[in-house]
Each structure stands twice: as structure tokens, then as C-alpha cells.
Amino acid sequence: MSRRQTRGEYIETESGNRISRKAIILGSQHILLGGRSTILPECVVRGDLHRPSSASSTGAAAASVNIGRYSFLEKGVVIKPPFKFYKGSLVYYPLKMGNFVSIGANSIIEAATIGSYVNIGSNCVVGKFAIIKDCVLVLDGTVIPSTACIPPFAVVAGNPAIVVDELPESSAEVFERRARHIHALHGATLTSMKIAEVKQSVFDDDVDEEFDLMHDFTVNS
Amino acid sequence: MTATRYPSLRIHCPCAEPVTDGQVAELDSATTSTSPDPAPETTTRLELPPSLESPFALHALNNLYFCDVCMVLRCERCVVEEVVQTYCPACLHVYSADTTGGANEPSKVTRKGRGDDATFCTRNCLQCPSCFTNLIMFSPSASEGSESSGTVYLQCPHCSWDSRRRPRSLTFSKHSSLYQQLRKISVSAMSDDYSDTSDQPTKRFSALSVFYQQLYESLDAEEEESGPSAPPSPLFSKRANRSLETIRFLKSHYSKQGGSSSASSPAVTPASVLSAFGRAGGVSSQKRREYEEREKERCVDYIDEEAEGEEALRVRGISSLDGTPTVLQQLANPFGRPTRSSDLLPLPTRLRARRAKRCRACRHILVRPDVSSRKVSSSSSSTSSIATGSASTVATAFRINLLSKNYIPTLRLTYLPSTSPAPASSPYHAGFIPHITYTFALTLFNPLYEPIKITLASPPRTPKHSHLITFLTPSFEIGPNIEDDWDLHALASLRTKFADLKISGMANISASPESARGGPNLGILDRGRNWTSVIFEVVPAKSRNSEIVVPLFVSVAYEAEVEKDFTAGGQVGGAGDGGLFDKERREMAFWSVLRIGRVIS
Numbered sequence: 001m002s003r004r005q006t007r008g009e010y011i012e013t014e015s016g017n018r019i020s021r022k023a024i025i026l027g028s029q030h031i032l033l034g035g036r037s038t039i040l041p042e043c044v045v046r047g048d049l050h051r052p053s054s055a056s057s058t059g060a061a062a063a064s065v066n067i068g069r070y071s072f073l074e075k076g077v078v079i080k081p082p083f084k085f086y087k088g089s090l091v092y093y094p095l096k097m098g099n100f101v102s103i104g105a106n107s108i109i110e111a112a113t114i115g116s117y118v119n120i121g122s123n124c125v126v127g128k129f130a131i132i133k134d135c136v137l138v139l140d141g142t143v144i145p146s147t148a149c150i151p152p153f154a155v156v157a158g159n160p161a162i163v164v165d166e167l168p169e170s171s172a173e174v175f176e177r178r179a180r181h182i183h184a185l186h187g188a189t190l191t192s193m194k195i196a197e198v199k200q201s202v203f204d205d206d207v208d209e210e211f212d213l214m215h216d217f218t219v220n221s
Numbered sequence: 222m223t224a225t226r227y228p229s230l231r232i233h234c235p236c237a238e239p240v241t242d243g244q245v246a247e248l249d250s251a252t253t254s255t256s257p258d259p260a261p262e263t264t265t266r267l268e269l270p271p272s273l274e275s276p277f278a279l280h281a282l283n284n285l286y287f288c289d290v291c292m293v294l295r296c297e298r299c300v301v302e303e304v305v306q307t308y309c310p311a312c313l314h315v316y317s318a319d320t321t322g323g324a325n326e327p328s329k330v331t332r333k334g335r336g337d338d339a340t341f342c343t344r345n346c347l348q349c350p351s352c353f354t355n356l357i358m359f360s361p362s363a364s365e366g367s368e369s370s371g372t373v374y375l376q377c378p379h380c381s382w383d384s385r386r387r388p389r390s391l392t393f394s395k396h397s398s399l400y401q402q403l404r405k406i407s408v409s410a411m412s413d414d415y416s417d418t419s420d421q422p423t424k425r426f427s428a429l430s431v432f433y434q435q436l437y438e439s440l441d442a443e444e445e446e447s448g449p450s451a452p453p454s455p456l457f458s459k460r461a462n463r464s465l466e467t468i469r470f471l472k473s474h475y476s477k478q479g480g481s482s483s484a485s486s487p488a489v490t491p492a493s494v495l496s497a498f499g500r501a502g503g504v505s506s507q508k509r510r511e512y513e514e515r516e517k518e519r520c521v522d523y524i525d526e527e528a529e530g531e532e533a534l535r536v537r538g539i540s541s542l543d544g545t546p547t548v549l550q551q552l553a554n555p556f557g558r559p560t561r562s563s564d565l566l567p568l569p570t571r572l573r574a575r576r577a578k579r580c581r582a583c584r585h586i587l588v589r590p591d592v593s594s595r596k597v598s599s600s601s602s603s604t605s606s607i608a609t610g611s612a613s614t615v616a617t618a619f620r621i622n623l624l625s626k627n628y629i630p631t632l633r634l635t636y637l638p639s640t641s642p643a644p645a646s647s648p649y650h651a652g653f654i655p656h657i658t659y660t661f662a663l664t665l666f667n668p669l670y671e672p673i674k675i676t677l678a679s680p681p682r683t684p685k686h687s688h689l690i691t692f693l694t695p696s697f698e699i700g701p702n703i704e705d706d707w708d709l710h711a712l713a714s715l716r717t718k719f720a721d722l723k724i725s726g727m728a729n730i731s732a733s734p735e736s737a738r739g740g741p742n743l744g745i746l747d748r749g750r751n752w753t754s755v756i757f758e759v760v761p762a763k764s765r766n767s768e769i770v771v772p773l774f775v776s777v778a779y780e781a782e783v784e785k786d787f788t789a790g791g792q793v794g795g796a797g798d799g800g801l802f803d804k805e806r807r808e809m810a811f812w813s814v815l816r817i818g819r820v821i822s
């Protein structure tokens with residue numbers, strides 16, 4: 001164990017995923033990472049909560065958590081597949097996330113589907129079986145009720161979530177760029193910085209100022 | 222959203238300005254050099270557009286479009302929108318879609334299914350009346366999961382509003398088309414509230430006729446009293462006369478109809494009517510006092526308990542707002558304005574639209590969503606793309622999307638700590654100290670495939686607090702954006718370069734080969750394939766807590782290759798080089814506002 005930890009605090013997979021050793025990943029055989037995703041410390045990904053293995057024999061079909069490319073889970077994010085009672089028993093359903101999804105610190109995700117180019121703020125709750133379509137910005141502290149559906153290009157906020165604004169047509173490009181940038185920046189900081197500083201450096205204004213100067217929306221809330 | 226983050230850059234859209242052709246020409250010529258060394262151009266005065274300080278005219282680059290016919294930026298306010306597709310945001314069912322593909326064809330909208338022209342989702346999408354969450358359908362008789370044909374009820378997954386928990390329990394008789402069922406229920410609910418509907422029109426009619434009778438009489442009396450002594454102002458007399466005529470007509474009309482004048486208390490005095498037409502000014506002070514007294518009476522007697530009925534009495538008796546819906550909840554209800562929370566009915570879901578956007582000036586399409594797929598986005602395709610790891614899904618697809626960032630240079634600002642007393646850490650948040658020269662690198666990235674010539678201009682001092690601004694190089698060139706890859710590599714190299722600079726200080730800049738040559742390259746910090754960094758300096762003035770806001774005029778000129786127009790007739794492209802393409806000089810210019818930080822004293 002001690003030799004492993006000297007190798008770094010992140011496990012880097014072949015497809016470029018970075019998973020913190022301090023993240024809690026359960027049932028990893030049921031978790032599918034698309035590549036170049038990052039999971040920061042203290043995240044919880046519950047791959048062990050999966051459908052009873054009656055129909056699941058092939059790999060992809062059995063996945064209970066599906067995370068796309070260039071996803072970024074900040075510190076303390078909980079990803080938990082949704083469940084419901086079906087014929088008297090508890091059944092878990094798979095959770096799918098698209099590409100270029102970033103989730104802010106301490107958010108709890110129990111959605112059924114999250115599209116691509118979705119930014120979820122910190123301290124959000126995404127309820128069971130919620131569907132978030134592509135190009136959605138979820139502001140900090142939003143509570144998306146269970147079974148809710150968030151249409152594409154929406155900005156949602158509040159408890160319960162209400163569409164407060166609309167994103168411009170450029171948002172897919174912007175989110176993609178941001179996701180790639182954060183991934184690259186995170187990789188760069190890993191080599192020279194301590195893990196505790198990584199998150200700070202990625203989202204700190206001081207480091208990120210050049211980026212945010214132009215790549216910023218005007219959002220009413 | 223929050224307080225301004227520094228540095229921030231907003232781009233000015235001139236659509237708020239009443240721009241004339243002359244002004245455009247003036248703007249183009251106003252490329253003044255603000256550098257201390259004598260500029261080769263004639264120094265015309267740089268005029269700031271008046272709306273440069275108005276937040277509504279300033280936009281993030283990503284919120285702007287670019288019309289490549291007019292060669293101007295277009296903001297949300299200067300585009301014309303047209304609905305291409307309507308869909309329900311809850312079930313994503315598409316209600317109508319404009320499936321014509323061509324850019325300038327007339328749109329042909331195809332309706333899908335029943336509920337054409339619907340503004341609400343006519344399927345089972347209903348919203349919670351208290352928290353606007355999508356309601357879930359339950360059937361009490363059937364066991365979980367199995368289909369049943371019995372009655373259904375609705376529950377809110379967020380606030381646990383339950384359709385059965387109302388005073389009048391609300392259940393639906395069948396599983397499908399809840400919207401139609403809700404409409405029927407709401408109509409019957411409305412008629413329950415006003416149970417004496419048969420009586421209503423006659424009551425209302427007699428009340429109105431009494432009111433106009435009295436109004437007319439009092440007006441007549443008043444005219445006799447103060448006729449010649451207080452002539453009405455000529456401006457309003459016409460309108461006042463016309464209103465009198467209207468009242469006379471109404472009076473005769475109602476008296477013919479036989480309205481009974483049995484009511485005792487006058488409901489409304491002419492005072493309010495007269496003051497509305499500006500005649501109250503001509504009335505003596507004594508009379509005004511009379512009016513005021515009568516006005517008071519009017520307020521007391523306004524609520525006619527018999528006429529208004531039970532509902533009004535209940536509302537008058539309310540002492541707290543418990544059990545009263547909020548204004549938002551009331552307004553959201555398309556079927557009426559219930560005054561009790563328990564009367565709230567589920568809300569139908571309003572449809573959303575995907576819109577195409579056109580340039581307001583030339584009608585050129587700037588944005589057109591791709592609506593070829595029936596659903597807004599099919600979840601199956603997105604999952605498959607995850608599984609295979611392929612690119613984006615269909616939901617965000619556009620046929621045409623002319624975004625400004627693909628046409629105008631993007632700007633980045635980097636702080637360069639110098640050897641002078643300026644602090645080494647970034648001053649954006651720490652604040653600027655007056656009378657110290659701060660040096661920044663302004664990096665411009667060229668998104669175009671042609672090399673561009675940039676001319677920067679700004680007033681020598683900021684308009685508000687007169688902080689000193691100096692651009693060492695007002696005019697320079699940027700190379701073409703040949704490889705369409707991420708400029709992260711460029712950014713990374715930029716980072717290391719600036720990091721070196723931070724270590725060795727500003728001495729390096731003056732010694733760098735680019736600027737050592739002097740001449741046109743003076744002040745160019747560095748340049749890459751499609752970007753150039755120039756130095757710009759700020760000396761904050763001594764004004765406490767003032768914001769440093771730099772107006773910056775960016776003008777872009779380049780030679781674009783355009784296909785030769787052979788159809789237009791013989792003498793096009795007289796350059797005679799025989800190629801398929803012509804060189805065409807294109808220019809565009811825009812104002813931007815750079816907020817750098819605040820001055821600490």
C-alpha cells in the first residue's frame with residue numbers, strides 16, 4: 001500500500017481517467033468511465049447499487065453508473081443510481097451522464113439521465129429519476145425534484161428548481177472548452193502541487209482569470 | 222450574478238445607438254493612436270458611444286452573434302426570432318416543427334398530432350400549483366407498476382401536494398389526456414365558485430346603469446356651476462368633451478334599456494374622472510375639498526356586499542395570508558385566480574420553443590436549430606454515444622450557428638509584475654495603488670483563417686476617474702488560425718513565458734528581440750501562430766475605491782478570399798489572376814469595456 005501511495009494520489013487509467021485514491025468507488029465493475037474524467041477526493045460513486053443480475057450479462061448493459069468523457073466531479077460529490085419499489089422489492093436503475101459534465105462540490109446526484117455539456121453547481125441535489133438534457137447550467141444550491149425534467153439550454157435555480165434563464169447557442173462549445181481546460185489544468189497542477197491545492201487552483205480566480213475573461217456567460221438569476 | 226469578477230471583458234453592441242451612416246464612417250476613421258510616441262495617423266478625436274456605460278448594451282462574447290453579410294455583431298436585442306419548434310419541457314413531445322431546411326425558404330410548419338397551436342402540453346404533463354414541479358400520476362386501486370384503467374390522482378414529488386387532499390378531492394377518471402380532463406374540471410370549479418351566474422349579468426347591468434346615470438347628472442351640474450369662470454385648458458378640453466359625449470351616450474343608452482336607479486349611495490364621483498382628464502386643475506379649492514370628501518365616501522362604500530357576494534366577504538375577513546396563494550401561484554393559473562390555496566388546481570405545462578435567429582438588418586439567418594429528429598433529444602442516442610465514446614448528441618445540433626467568437630478576436634489579459642513598485646501578486650482583487658504603473662499583456666487570438674490587422678484605440682484617460690491608459694502598440698498583425706485545434710497549447714506556452722517574465726521581471730520585455738527592433742513592433746510582447754500579446758499600461762488616478770474601466774476600441778481588417786461571382790455578369794474580379802477566388806478587403810470594429818479592478822487608497 002505504501003508503495004502505491006508514493007505513485008501519486010490519483011489512479012490514472014488507460015483512457016486518461018483520473019480517480020482520487022481518497023474517493024470512495026464502490027462496485028467498480030459496474031462503473032463505466034468514458035475517458036479523461038476526473039474524480040476528486042471524498043467523492044462517492046455507488047456502482048454497487050445495480051439492478052439484480054438477472055438480465056445483466058454483457059458489460060455495458062450491466063453498468064449502473066455511466067460517466068461520459070471529460071467529466072469532472074469535485075470534492076464530495078455523491079453519485080448514486082436511483083431506485084424505486086417495483087413489485088414490492090427495491091430496484092436500482094442505471095444512471096447515465098453524458099460528456100463534458102462538471103459537478104460542483106458536495107452535490108448529490110440521483111438522476112436517471114444527465115445529458116452532455118451540463119454544469120451542476122456546488123451543494124445541489126438532483127432527485128431520483130430526474131432527467132437533465134444537454135446544455136444545462138444548474139446554479140449553486142439548486143434542488144431538482146425527483147422525476148423532474150430539465151429542458152435543454154436552461155439555467156435552473158432554486159428549491160425546487162425553476163428555469164430562470166436560457167443559455168446562448170454557444171454554450172455547448174463553451175462547456176466543452178471549459179471541461180477540456182479544467183482537465184488540462186488539473187493534470188498540470190497534479191505534477192507540481194499537492195492534492196489539497198488542486199481544486200483551489202482549478203477554480204481559483206487568480207489562476208483561471210485568463211480563461212474566465214472571455215468564457216463567461218451573462219446569466220440572470 | 223454576483224459582484225463583478227476582475228478582470229472582465231464585455232463587448233458593446235451598438236444597437237442601442239441611433240447610428241447614422243456618417244457616424245459609422247466616423248467610427249471607422251477614429252482609430253486614434255493613444256501611444257505617447259507620435260502616431261503616423263491623423264489624430265482624430267475618439268468618441269465614445271453614449272451607451273458604453275449601460276449594462277444592457279454590454280455583452281459577453283458568448284452571448285453575441287455575428288452577421289457575416291453585414292459584418293457586424295448582433296446581440297439578443299438586435300436579432301429577429303422565429304419559432305422553429307415547440308415542445309413540452311416535461312415530456313419533450315414535439316408539438317409543431319418547421320422542417321424546412323433552406324436558409325431563406327419560407328417556413329412550412331408541420332403540426333404533429335392533436336392540439337395544434339397549443340400553448341400547453343395536451344398530454345399528461347401537469348405541474349404542482351404550489352411549487353411548479355411536474356406532478357406524478359398515481360392510481361389508488363392498482364398495485365405498483367401495473368397498468369390500470371381506474372381513476373388516477375396526482376402527487377407532487379417535491380412539496381407533497383396531493384390532489385386528493387384538497388377540500389374537493391380531485392381525481393381523474395382515466396389515465397390519458399389529463400389536460401383535457403383538467404380543463405373540464407376547472408370549468409365546473411369556476412362555475413361552483415360563482416353559483417349565481419344566471420343572476421350575474423342583470424345585477425351587473427343595473428349597477429352600471431345607476432353609476433353612469435349619477436355620473437352624468439353630477440357632471441351636468443358641475444358644468445353649469447363652473448362653466449365660463451374656469452375654462453378648461455385647451456389641451457385637454459377635446460378629450461374631456463369627448464368623454465362627456467361618451468357618458469351622455471351611455472346614459473341615454475342605459476335609460477332606454479330601463480335601468481332602475483334604486484341604489485342610494487353614489488358609487489363613484491366625477492372627481493376621479495375629471496382629474497384623469499386634467500380638468501381638476503381648473504376647479505376651485507373649495508370644490509376640491511368637496512370632491513375629496515366624496516372620494517372618501519366612495520372608498521368606504523366601494524365594496525357592495527350584496528353585489529360582490531360570499532367571496533368578497535371572505536377576502537375582507539382575512540387576517541393573515543396563511544392559506545392564500547402567492548401572486549406567482551395565482552398568476553400561473555390559466556383558469557382563474559383562486560383566493561384560497563386549497564382551491565388551486567394543477568397547472569398545465571407551457572410549451573417551450575426552439576427559435577431561429579435572423580439578423581434584424583438583412584434577415585440573414587444567424588442561428589437555426591436542427592429539428593430533423595422528432596424528440597428534442599433522444600436519450601438512446603446519447604447513451605450510445607457514451608458507450609461508444611463518440612462526439613456530441615443531437616440535442617445541441619444547429620444547422621446554422623454564427624457565433625461571434627468564430628469571427629472576432631478573443632482577448633485575454635495577463636498581469637505582468639514589473640520591477641517597479643507594483644506588487645508581484647495580481648492586483649485584480651487586492652486592488653490597485655494610485656500612481657503606480659501596472660503593466661498587462663493583452664493577448665488577442667485570431668479565430669479566422671486569414672491573417673488580420675488589428676488597430677486598438679482607447680481614450681488616454683478613462684472617462685470616469687481619469688486613470689491613465691497606455692497602449693504601446695496600437696496597431697499590429699495576427700497570423701491566421703490555420704489549424705483548428707484547441708488553443709490550450711498556445712495558452713500553455715503563454716503561461717510558461719509569462720511565468721519566466723514574472724521571475725526575471727520587466728527588464729526582459731524591453732530586451733526581447735521583438736521590441737528591440739523598435740518601429741512597428743515596439744511593445745509587442747510575444748506572438749504565436751494565431752495570437753499576439755501586446756503591452757498595455759495602467760496608472761490609476763488617486764480616487765478612492767474607483768473602478769478601473771477601460772473602454773477599448775478594436776478594429777479588425779483582413780483580406781478574405783471570396784468565390785468569384787460568375788453569374789452576376791462579365792466584369793467581376795478584374796484583377797485578372799484567373800483564379801476561382803477574389804481577394805476582398807473586409808473590416809469590422811467594435812467597442813469593448815475592460816474592467817480591471819478597483820483602486821485602493
